[in-house]
Amino acid sequence: MASTVTSAAKQAEQLRKDGNSCFKKDRFGAAIDAYTEAITLCPNVPVYWTNRAICHHKRNDWARVEEDSRKAIQLDKNSVKGHYMLGLAFLQRGEYNEGIKQLERALDLGRGANHYSDMIDVIWQAFAKAKYLEWELESTKRMWDLQTLKEACESALEEKLFLGSCQTDNEATIAHSARLDLLGKVFKKAAEDDTPTEVPDYLRCTITLDIFHDPVITPSGVTYERAVILDHLQKVGKFDPITRKPLYPSELIPNLAIKAAVQAFLDKHGWAYTMD
Numbered sequence: 001m002a003s004t005v006t007s008a009a010k011q012a013e014q015l016r017k018d019g020n021s022c023f024k025k026d027r028f029g030a031a032i033d034a035y036t037e038a039i040t041l042c043p044n045v046p047v048y049w050t051n052r053a054i055c056h057h058k059r060n061d062w063a064r065v066e067e068d069s070r071k072a073i074q075l076d077k078n079s080v081k082g083h084y085m086l087g088l089a090f091l092q093r094g095e096y097n098e099g100i101k102q103l104e105r106a107l108d109l110g111r112g113a114n115h116y117s118d119m120i121d122v123i124w125q126a127f128a129k130a131k132y133l134e135w136e137l138e139s140t141k142r143m144w145d146l147q148t149l150k151e152a153c154e155s156a157l158e159e160k161l162f163l164g165s166c167q168t169d170n171e172a173t174i175a176h177s178a179r180l181d182l183l184g185k186v187f188k189k190a191a192e193d194d195t196p197t198e199v200p201d202y203l204r205c206t207i208t209l210d211i212f213h214d215p216v217i218t219p220s221g222v223t224y225e226r227a228v229i230l231d232h233l234q235k236v237g238k239f240d241p242i243t244r245k246p247l248y249p250s251e252l253i254p255n256l257a258i259k260a261a262v263q264a265f266l267d268k269h270g271w272a273y274t275m276d
Contacts, residue, residue: 012041028055046072050081065089080110096134103127131266215255
């Protein structure tokens with residue numbers, strides 16, 4: 001019995017490799033067939049489900065992306081690719097809040113596993129875009145509501161002017177103009193939060209100039225993107241690239257304040273750049 005199980009596992013693993021080979025050649029249908037056979041032999045291996053989900057993603061078959069991603073997460077609640085692909089599926093149908101939750105979960109899990117370091121930037125880009133889309137949807141609704149309210153207020157002022165008062169026509173016109181001007185300023189101020197803004201310098205990595213994903217602070221007080229500074233320490237030398245002081249990976253501390261500030265910025269303004 002044990003030998004039969006071992007044989008099936010070996011065969012399934014070979015099918016996974018065959019599927020990977022087909023995927024690299026953009027033969028997504030053949031890759032799906034290989035992963036499906038692997039799943040038939042060993043249905044409890046999460047990677048077979050996530051690999052097939054990625055193929056479905058390439059073919060824009062979002063219902064199957066969601067189905068396979070959910071199965072992978074059911075088998076392994078810490079599946080980075082499972083949460084990532086499920087997040088993309090939610091975004092595809094406009095469920096930004098749920099999509100953001102899944103992508104954020106994928107980010108948290110991926111940051112704790114070195115072999116997912118190459119995926120972090122991809123997941124972050126999807127997360128940032130999702131935050132922007134959510135913000136854009138909500139801000140459009142708020143802008144529409146503000147415009148509707150502004151028009152109602154202007155109509156009320158026009159009606160008041162029409163009904164007249166004890167003032168002379170000239171006095172009434174001046175007062176009406178002043179009220180309209182004040183009304184315009186009030187609504188302009190109310191709309192400011194829904195206007196895209198540039199990312200402040202303190203929320204950007206000094207080296208890449210990109211908004212921080214996973215900021216860490218050095219003993220000298222400089223904050224860097226974790227992956228970037230670790231790459232520098234490994235390939236260039238064990239020193240701070242700005243202060244030139246000796247620096248070792250163990251001395252890097254998560255900059256939780258900047259991380260919270262980045263999250264607040266994304267919550268308030270979304271993503272101010274066009275995503276590729």
